Amino acid sequence: MAKPRLAFFSFASCEGCQLQFLNLEDEILDIVPHVDIVEFREAIDNHSDDYDVAFIEGSITRPADEAKLKKIRERAKVLVAFGACATNGGVNRIKNFQPLDDVRKCVYGDKWNIPALDTYPTKSVAEIVKVDFNLHGCPSSKKDILELCRALLQGRPPRVPDYPVCVDCKLAENLCLFHKGDICLGVITRAGCDQPCPTVGARCIGCRGLVSDHNKNAAQDVLAEAGLTTDDILREFRLFQAYAEELPVAKK
Ligand code: SF4
Ligand code: SF4
Ligand code: SF4
Secondary structure, X not given: OOOOEEEEEXXXXXXXXXXXXXXXXXXXXXXXXXXXXXXXXXXXXXXXXXXXXXXXEOEXXXXXXXXXXXXXXXXXXXXXXXXXXXXXXXXXXXXXXOOHHHHHHHHHHHHOOOOOOOOOOOEOHHHOOOOOEEEOEOOEOHHHHHHHHHHHXXXXXXXXXXXXXXXXXXXXXXXXXXXXXXXXXXXXXXXXXXXXXXXXXXXXXXXXXXOOOOXXXXXXXXXXXXXXXXXXXXXXXXXXXXXXXXXXXXXX
């Protein structure tokens, strides 16, 4: 059987998710013999239009990106949104809440009006093309990347947690930040990262995006005790949750 051909593409991003793939180090040696990596700018010089699985890192921020992404979708049998920038627009999406010219001036100073900088809002990959699988997080976790690679090779769907970070945080016996008078988005954020932030006493800021039905789970009681609603906490944590205010599917 022919090996699946993997291609990695980068749009508006820091490329930290691609780096995370390379950071797999020992584990990557188990994967590499079973696949052909035909495009991966951070690791190889090759380019190819012939691939089975396309990993899309980054959010879509220009009309030219949109056209390129559609071409990739036409060629790929499986398309993976790789990291928060791709799955929901990530940090890049906060620009959608400011006048776009102000954002351009802030970032590019007196060069803000060059034509290449379109006044185009940040979009996730799924707002442009069909996505088969999501790798959540900023960056995506090594565990999720490995699970997806194994699932693709075994021809099964990947196992992705759809319960809140709180579940694993409590199993790790961390003292909850709400009990320290702080707040934390772990109550409605998708687990799977092994809760590195609350484990060291830092807020979960929701880089893995929201669990399904985040307005219906037990988080409502936790938030109510702190005098908050889901909308309040999403505004507080807009850094990674801007999409929740913009996309109908995320508002459920
Ligand atoms: S999700 Fe985070 S680590 Fe990945 S490309 Fe975007 S900003 Fe970088
Ligand atoms: S709210 Fe934050 S600190 Fe508290 S249990 Fe959930 S993840 Fe842990
Ligand atoms: S605890 Fe929250 S912010 Fe930290 S890595 Fe996990 S999902 Fe991201």
